[in-house]
Amino acid sequence: MSKVLAICTSKHKGTLKNEIEEATFIEEFGIEGDAHAGKWHRQVSLLAFEKIDEFRNKGGDVDFGAFGENLVIDEIELNKLPVGQRLTVGEVLLEVTQIGKECHDKCAIYYQVGECIMPKNGIFTRVLRGGKVRVGDECNLINMEKKVFSL
Structure with missing residues (x-):
């Protein structure tokens, strides 16, 4: 089970x-x-815990939020999700709008951390349904398959 x-x-x-x-x-x-x-397509950014952990295992000393991410989620390969994928996080419904991004030209994150993993591993979403999210809340992918029924 994936969590925040x-x-x-x-x-x-x-x-x-x-x-x-x-x-x-x-x-x-x-x-x-x-x-x-x-009012744009990159309202909330998500980063997989496993990607942060990989950076830490290479010697990077970073806290959550160091890469500018809004949500750290475990057990989902976020960068493999398709644009349009929907997911619930606590009470909230998000829709993936972008995978990765162009990195700012040596922004504060680069100078403090030495590298940014958001360009390849971060995802961006828009909020389809608002609400509260708390640390520990579940994160679930919404099955996007179209069902065809025959009579």
Whole structure:
């Protein structure tokens, strides 16, 4: 079972995010109080715990939020999900809008961490249904298969 290991927000784009225990997600906007919230396609960013752990195993000393991610999720290969995939996180429904991104030109994250793993491993989503998310909440993929019934 996949879970939320961390929720992270920041007031400014391109900076490390700070951990919080719960957040309010606003439909078609993002996380209340986060710099990336807005009427666009990259409202909430997710990063797989396993990718952070790989970085740590190479000697990287990073906390959750160090790569600018909003949610740290375990047990799902997030970067393998297709655009359009939907997932529930706590009370919230998210839709994948982008896999990876162009990295900022040596933003604060690069200078503090030395590398950014979001360009290849991060995913971006928009909020289809708002609500609360708490650390420890379940994260589930929505089966997107179309069912055809014959009479």
